[in-house]
Amino acid sequence: MAIIGGGAAGCFCAVLIKQMRPDYNVTVYEAAAKPMAKLAVTGGGRCNLSNSFACVTGGDERTSTVPYVENMFVPAYRAGDLSLVYPRGARFMKKVLSHFDQNDCCSWFEKEGVRLVVQPDQCVFPASQDAMQIVHLLERLMRQSGVDVRCGAKVSALEPDLTIRFRDGSSVQADSVVVCSGGASARILEPCRLKTEASVPSLFTFKIDDAALRELMGTVVESVNLSLAGTKFKSSGTLLLTDWGVSGPATLKLSSYGARWLAGNQYRCELIINWLASNERSTLSELSNLAKANPQKQLSSIHPSALTERLWRHLLRRAALREDCRWAEIGSKGMARLAGVLCSDIYSIIGRARFKEEFVTCGGVALSEVDPSTMACRIIPGLYLAGEVLDIDAITGGFNLQAAWSTAHLAATSLCQE
DSSP states (O other): OEEEOOSHHHHHHHHHHHHHOTTSOOEEEESSSSTTHHHHHTTTTTOOOEEOOHHHHOOOOOSSOEEOOTTSSOOOOOTTGGGGTOTBTHHHHHHHHTTSOHHHHHHHHHHTTOOEEEOTTSEEEETTOOHHHHHHHHHHHHHHHTOEEEETOOEEEEOTTOEEEETTSOEEEOSOEEEOOOGGGGGGGGGGTOOEEEEEEOSEEEEESOHHHHTTTTOEEEEEEEEETTSSOEEEEEEEEOSSEEESHHHHHHHHHTHHHHHHTTTOEEEEEETTSOOHHHHHHHHHHHHHHOTTSBGGGOOOTTSOHHHHHHHHHHTTOOTTOBGGGSHHHHHHHHHHHHHOEEEEEEEEEEOTTOOOEEEEEOGGGBOTTTOBBSSSTTEEEOGGGBSOBOOSSSHHHHHHHHHHHHHHHHHHTO
């Protein structure tokens, strides 16, 4: 039995197969010098291994970091809500999660000795805050169960008869194969004639063509709304201004939602920022209240609490308002211009920048080729697919790793029931 890809999904799948069927011979083929290199750096090296899914289940919102307890969050996915975290593959993931969800995942790791915590943002981390704890756990379980891990084994192609061909010219025949390589590596399946979706970057930050905005690098706004002009793509969350443009969770979510559209437009478009995450009527009301309470104060000295003084001065200039103008002097037109900038501030995106802590792409094997109840390929017996080789990807927050764990678990379970 062969597993192609020694990442999170591949190694987890290998461990599960040996736990369910100790008599099976399992070999993991990994192209890199060591397995799970990406897992070791995910979540900034802390390993955001799952999420409570509270944003799509209606679960309780936690206000502080708490230990994970079994069934803390009841999976009750509302129709369509999974698309908030899985821009591609939401329907497929709903079926997969019914077999092995975030609670099952967290319970499995806790039973293997990994204490977990749920952060205020609903991300699940090891209490150790160390991704290597997860890497070492899976390495130890593979070693103890007798999984054969072969690193530096670069696969060039998988034939329909499950012959694995390597770049060095060698080959091996397998009775069953689980492909757990990345989305970009779906090309190794070309001999199998499976439908694939083009692989493009999914999580990245935006380069902005505005020197004045970039000079505000380091500024954080906790709650903004973002959108791409002329599209339905929008997101909300924290925004970070950088020396190249914008980053932070809101930006990363938007890049995920619009990944294919952005690629098709060569990452050139207009970004609309709603700095207060509020509509124009509410914004005008807030500004009017500031004016009434501080009529003789200069505009530069009084600003909405959500914005820093440096950012506020920048926005005043965007609205063509003098910093030394008094609130009583701003007038209705000036107030309208300022509200307009706060609610719809437009900047030119001139490219993308990789988000260094994540390496996610959308694309891979089309989900129509895979049975979501088994992870088996519909047209080639003995072939299973799991992890990023599938056209499933998510926003940040542990959802991508949860997809890896869930699809790998289902593939392993199905394979062992053959």
